[in-house]
Amino acid sequence: MKKFFLLLLTLLLFLLTSCDPYADKHPINYHNTFWVSDNPKLSYYVGGEESGYTKGIIYSENNLEFTHLFSSVWVETVDYDDNTIFSGKGNFNKESFSITVTRSNVNSIAIDDVIIFNRIDGLPEWAIEMLMSTIGESDPILD
Numbered sequence: 001m002k003k004f005f006l007l008l009l010t011l012l013l014f015l016l017t018s019c020d021p022y023a024d025k026h027p028i029n030y031h032n033t034f035w036v037s038d039n040p041k042l043s044y045y046v047g048g049e050e051s052g053y054t055k056g057i058i059y060s061e062n063n064l065e066f067t068h069l070f071s072s073v074w075v076e077t078v079d080y081d082d083n084t085i086f087s088g089k090g091n092f093n094k095e096s097f098s099i100t101v102t103r104s105n106v107n108s109i110a111i112d113d114v115i116i117f118n119r120i121d122g123l124p125e126w127a128i129e130m131l132m133s134t135i136g137e138s139d140p141i142l143d
Helices: 004-018 125-134
Strands: 033-038 041-044 054-058 064-070 076-077 085-092 096-104 114-120
Touching: 033 054, 041 114, 054 125, 076 125
Parallel strands: none
Antiparallel strands: 033 041, 033 114, 041 054, 054 064, 064 076, 076 085, 085 096, 096 114
16 A cells, blocks of 8 residues: 555656646747737747747847747747847746746846736737838738
């Protein structure tokens, strides 16, 4: 009986430590969605299921383009040359996610800043105007 409880406890501990509590809450699980932060002004787009396309833009940094790399609780934000822009601890739910910044290589984002992205139905007008002026109307994010 003692071996049974030890085995059960071991199995339970394994299951609890190997689970990702945010597995279904990362933005990349929600295809064709927009995520926006108002302070600083950032937008993040997740494309369709087949494309795997994601694109983010930091408007205060000359429209610096980025993508997020997600682990269970950490987010690394990189440019398209895989250079880290900022990274930090993430907190995720189905309608928003936040990043508490622990490392930053840009002037407009500081250590300990909390960036909150909210899921919205479409990009706000300020984001569309900035995208059109710098990237052009052919970008898939505007389709």
